[in-house]
Amino acid sequence: MSNRWKKIIAWSVVVLLVFTGAALVIKRKKALSRAEPPRVLPAVVDLIKVVRRPVRLTLPAMGIVSSDTSARISTKVSGRVTKVLKxxxxxxxxxxxxxxxxxxxxxxxxxxxxxxxxxxxYEIESKEAALASLEIALANAKATHARTKELLDVKGASIEEFQAEETRIASIEAQVKATENALEALKNSKQMVLEDIKNIDNLLTYTIIKSPVNGTCAEKNINEG
Incomplete structure (x- = not known):
């Protein structure tokens, strides 16, 4: 077969394929034109009526609730707990x-x-009585000494008697001073005792634990014994 016939056959096949494709396209278009258009199906949706109102948002969680107005009660006194009443x-x-x-x-x-x-x-009372007696004795000794001085001036008393009275007056004055010092020491001791009693009375108030406020016992950390 010559090349001429080969070319004729090839072109004939190409033309046939082109016409066949065109025919198929035309047939498809006609089929589509006769087909019913696709129906639009209604969409199903849920409707919610919106209402304006306050909304409380919560978040579940675990924790410990404590009051910001709680009062922790303690005492200055250490010792055995005799009673727990709450x-x-x-x-x-x-x-x-x-x-x-x-x-x-x-x-x-x-x-x-x-x-x-x-x-x-009792000791203070005794010292005060002793001091009063010494002060009386000192006053009497000074009065006697003054009379002796007058007699001495007119040669009615001896110089020895006058000097003896001076010695006695000095002795009584020393006793008065010592008694005053002892009395002051006793009074200081009594004041210290009173301060100690006051401190103990204050500590005794801490042995009775009372609630400072109205409320609820939230936690108890002590037991009897």
Whole structure:
């Protein structure tokens, strides 16, 4: 077969394919033109009516709730707890007793101080009486000495008697001074005893634990014993 016929056959095949493709395209367009257009299906949606109102937002979590107005109660006195009168969760009133601490030692010290104070009072009273007697004796000695001086001036008394009275006056004055010092020391001791009693009375108030406010016992960290 010559090259001429080969070319004719090739071009014939190409033309046939072109016409076949065109026919298929035309047929497809006609089919599409006769087909019904796709229906638009309605969309199904949920409707919510919007209402304006306050909304509380919460976040679940674990934690410990504590009051910002809580009062932690403690005491200055250490010792054995004799009573605990409130439990956790119990309501309390201001001034109500919550617990007590053993105060036997403090009361014993106070009794001893009271006894010491009574003895000091007796000693002070005795010293004051002695001082009063010495002051009277000193006044009498000075009065006698003044008369002796007058007699001495007119030769009615001896110089020895006059000097003896001076010595006695000096001795009494020394006794007065010593008694005054002793009396001052006793009074200072009594004042110290009174201060100690006052301090013990103050400590005794801490052996009775009271609520400073109205509220609820949230936590208890002590037990009897």
């Amino acid at each position: 439990k956790e969760g119990s309501p309390v009133k201001r001034g109500e007793i919550l617990a007590t601490i053993d105060n036997v030692d403090l009361k014993t010290k106070k009794r001893n101080l009271l006894l010491k104070g009574a003895n000091l009072d």
